[in-house]
Amino acid sequence: MSDIIRRDPRAEWIARNRLHPLHAAMQPQQASWMGPNGVIRKNVHGIGFIGPNGIKRIDRSGAQQGGSVKRSASVEVQLPLHQIADxxxxxxxxxxxxGGRLSSHDRDLLGLAHSLSGKDGAVLAVVFGEHKESAFETAGVDRLLVLEGSEFSxxxxxxxxxxxxxxxxxFDPRHWLLPDSRSGGGELGRRFAASIxxxxxxxxxxxKDDxxxxxxxxxxxxxxxxxSRLILAAAECAEPVSETRHEALPIELSTTIARSIARIEDLGAVAVDPALIPMAEAEFIFSxxxxxxxxxxxxxxxxxxxATEGASRVAVDDGYMTRDRQVGASGTWVTARVYVAVGISGAIQHLQGIGACDKVVAINLDPTCDMIKRADLSVIGESAEVLKALIEAVEAYRNEAKRDAA
Known part of the structure; x- marks a missing residue:
């Protein structure tokens, strides 16, 4: 192994990019220095590390002081495992x-459950039907119970x-926690409360404090x-779990669920014009x-x-979109599961407005713009060509689905 110290262009690029998640970790910090009176001073801000949720944690061991640990963009943080055997x-x-995945409201609820469980309790998540979630472990779930069956669809x-x-x-839980939301948790919680x-x-x-x-x-x-034993919690009721990973051990019911005569017939989802969906409630935004x-x-x-249409402030100011469609700190803060940004460079106000979006897709000609750096998936190219290809792909997919159904 050569002793020659070589440059890391990627690490240097991250150190210059203030929007990159690892930007703070790449900043060199002086651990100690000698003051004007000859006393050695320590940099308290340099002690510790940035956790996976962006919170700085104090490292008492001193292992990360003085640059003894090599900072690298490829370092993966291994969260400590939280186990409750019995x-x-x-x-x-x-x-x-x-959509089959944990929402931000659900994660807040799991954070509240984790605080109520203490050291001896376990968080039991009850999920109905099939799901697409793969991050129960980092969300704070100790036991996972999936109630499958067509009757729950x-x-x-x-x-x-x-x-x-x-x-x-x-299981006789000490507390039941459901989201007080319009997505089903509020109604289900009230029905369940009346039942028990x-x-x-x-x-x-x-x-807090019981x-x-x-x-x-x-x-x-x-x-x-x-x-009370049954809590219907609002959004941001607690900080979501971010500093530990949990077992999420699958468990099953030992008893048969009683079946009742259904008095409600589900006629399926009603088609809604995406243009009528408020920006703050839209799940899929095309901006x-x-x-x-x-x-x-x-x-x-x-x-x-x-998709529900959105726009940047520049597009609104130029008259291409109405003011109620503006996304950003000076417009509407959105929490879409998918946010597609077409021709948006990514001003800091716009990036603040989409900070809570789950997945961001950027279509842009400039591979160095801030929106490309923020995006989970980027497409570099002329927007008109990309949009035409996207329409053709959607139509081909739907035509194939119709042929398969026939």
Whole structure:
């Protein structure tokens, strides 16, 4: 092995790019220096490391002081494993799982459950039907119970209540946590509370010192009450789990779920015009910026994808889109699962507005723009050509699906 110290162009690029997740870790920091009076001073800001959630943690061992650890962009953080071999009790969580994945609201709920479980309890996540989630371990799930069956598909609150009652009879959780949302958790939680005869604490945004604080009076007042067994929590009720990974051991019910005569018939989802969906609630946003030259093609592509249209501030100021479609800190903060940015360079205000989006796709000619750096998937090319190819791919896929159905 040669002793010659060679440059790392990628590390230098990350050190210059303030938007890169590893930018802070690449900044050299002086560990100690001699003051004007001859006293050695220590840099308290240089002690520690940046955790996976962007929070700085103090390293008391001193191993990371003085540059003894080589900083590299390819270093993977191995989170400590949190294990509960024999739980003293359970904290049951029923996430919404919109689209088959954990939402930010679900992760906040799991963070609250983790704080209630303490050292002896375990977080039990109850999921209905098939799911696409692969990050239960890092979300704070100790035990995972998947209730499968066609009776749980679609809108089936009565059968789901029966499933939760079976879980309640077998595991007897100390607390039940459901999201107080319009995605199903709010209704299911109230139905389940009436079924087991519990009075739930609703719209809870904080649990502290065995007291739950919930919103009341159209959100203008807070109600403080003892922590009940059934909690319907609002978004941002707690910090999501980020510094530990959990086992997420699969478990099963030992009893049969009682079947009831369905009094509700699910007629399927109702088609909704994407243009009528508020930006803050849209799950799929197709956003255009200054790089879009053919706006008619942009609108046709959004219609073919069934996406809600958005725009950057430049496109709104130029009159191509209305002000209510502006995305960013000076417009609307969005939480879409998929955000497609067409011809948007990525001003800091725009990047702030899409900070909570799950997956970001960027279509741009400039491979060095900030939006490309933020994106999970980038397409470098002329937007018109990419959009035409995208429309053709969507139409081909739908025609093939129709032939298979016939």
């Amino acid at each position: 739980p003293a009790f359970y904290i049951a969580v029923v996430p919404d799982m919109v 679609g809108y089936s609150p009565e059968q789901r209540v029966q499933g939760l009652r079976a879980v309640d009879n077998q 005869g519990e009075r739930p604490a609703t719209r809870v945004w904080q649990v 007291r739950a604080t919930g919103r009341a009076g159209a959100g203008r007042e807070d109600v403080l009450r003892p922590v 255009g910026g200054n790089g879009v030259r053919d706006w008619d093609l942009f609108h046709r592509t959004a219609a073919a994808l069934g």
